[in-house]
Amino acid sequence: MSGMELSRRLFEEAVRPILADEFPDVVYSAARLGPGSEVLGFDSVRSTDHDWGPQLLLLLDPGDVTEYGADIASVLSHRLPKRIAGWSTHFGEAGADGTAALADTDGPVRHGIEVTDVSGWLVDRLGDDRVVAGELSTVDWLGLSQQRLGEVTAGAVFHDGSGVLERVRRRLAWYPDPVWRYLLACQWMKLSQEEAFVGRASEAGDELGSMVVAARQVREVMRLALLQSRRYAPYSKWLGTAFTRFVPGSDRLGEVLRAVVGERDPGGRQSLLCEAYEEMAGRHNTLGLTEPLDPGRRRFHGRPFEVLMADRFAVALRDSIEDPVLRGLPLIGGVDQWIDNTDALTVTRVAAAAVYSAG
Structure with missing residues (x-):
């Protein structure tokens, strides 16, 4: 029971x-x-x-x-x-x-x-x-x-x-629309910040670092998928369970993400991540929050690393926000998009104070 x-x-x-x-x-x-x-x-x-x-x-x-x-x-x-x-x-x-x-x-x-x-x-x-x-x-x-x-x-x-x-x-069932758009923009920006590092770390001989970045990107894709599905993401113990149960099509996307974590070849790791990024880009276009964006992968500024250039989605979402206060904030997000400490996040006065200090 x-x-x-x-x-x-x-x-x-x-x-x-x-x-x-x-x-x-x-x-x-x-x-x-x-x-x-x-x-x-x-x-x-x-x-x-x-x-x-x-x-x-x-x-x-x-x-x-x-x-x-x-x-x-x-x-x-x-x-x-x-x-x-x-x-x-x-x-x-x-x-x-x-x-x-x-x-x-x-x-x-x-x-x-x-x-x-x-x-x-x-x-x-x-x-x-x-x-x-x-x-x-x-x-x-x-x-x-x-x-x-x-x-x-x-x-x-x-x-x-x-x-x-x-x-x-x-x-409280879900965020007001401007807040949702802002959080989505910030989540895309988080992906953008490290999407080229998987290949670059490997090229520099740091396979462990490349694998760590890839695993971080997998987590951020999962959190983006929950945001797109209008579901609050729980803390790390239950993140995968929530993703599996609440994200439509999680079986297919989850298979790709599991493959990323287990992939030993750096090129394969990078390619699998791009497959996940392209899936998320397609889901973004389906939401209709911005004009459709090209969901395809591309080279990172001429370097031999495949990326989505996820910042394109962040900028488009930010530009769609009508709330002037949110639109003027840096794209760092809600408190759990930039604080990764369970105790800090569950002490509500600490979380709120952090946001107002950052703003």
Whole structure:
């Protein structure tokens, strides 16, 4: 059973009836959002060894959290069944690494139900109190990491008493059009910056360096494919899984990208990358965001290295942006296009501060 289904059953079979009985007048939302492989639908048997199980967010108005929050948590601890669908509802003590696993108990349940307020939880995830009011500027969007946006917009909402949670999730489901175009332009520019280095490093006798650059380019193609498919890219552990599941035609494109990583011949490596670039160029033209561009490979300024000259796509996309602020920014992108540190990206105030400093 998936963790998401287990959380749904926890709510429907236990939490909903308990709240109706004990707190009938409290308006709440119930959801499984936030961190955890099950939120993205990627959990497996391996996931069950820590921080996995029947879990919920109960989101109340701030005043109700103050008045009822502790009582709700206590009542659930004493009234929840010990098991749901054969799985314990009790989490053992957290270990030295801060994680906890399901365990049996004869006493009150140490449950995985967080009782908090909607605004506070969203600000904690995304770092900006304007998220709830829908007042994000185009530059504000650049400080929101895709991992965090995925944690808020994926998962499932089982009940939304106030309607606030689903309203915010709809607003955050994907980037505003100018922001999307800007991020696409920046992703093409990232590809452009290193597309000639695969051949040049090899020519200089640095085969390891050539292979490293090729692998970096594969990652950037995958992230571009997710952007083109209007899907937030998760952090590195789940990037390949998200690419495979969410990008149309990922089987064919993925085969080419796997071949790049495994190719020992530098010329073959370069040619395979160009095959991937040409596929992405064709997808760009299909999107219709700019006038069609030549999707074919070419020599890099007369040198014997095949490239797409991906900066052509970056410039065309930038020129299509009507928002004057975004159009005037350097093509460095959103925070997770130029910060490659998971901890920095998930500390939302750090990510936002970095964007405003760069701008």
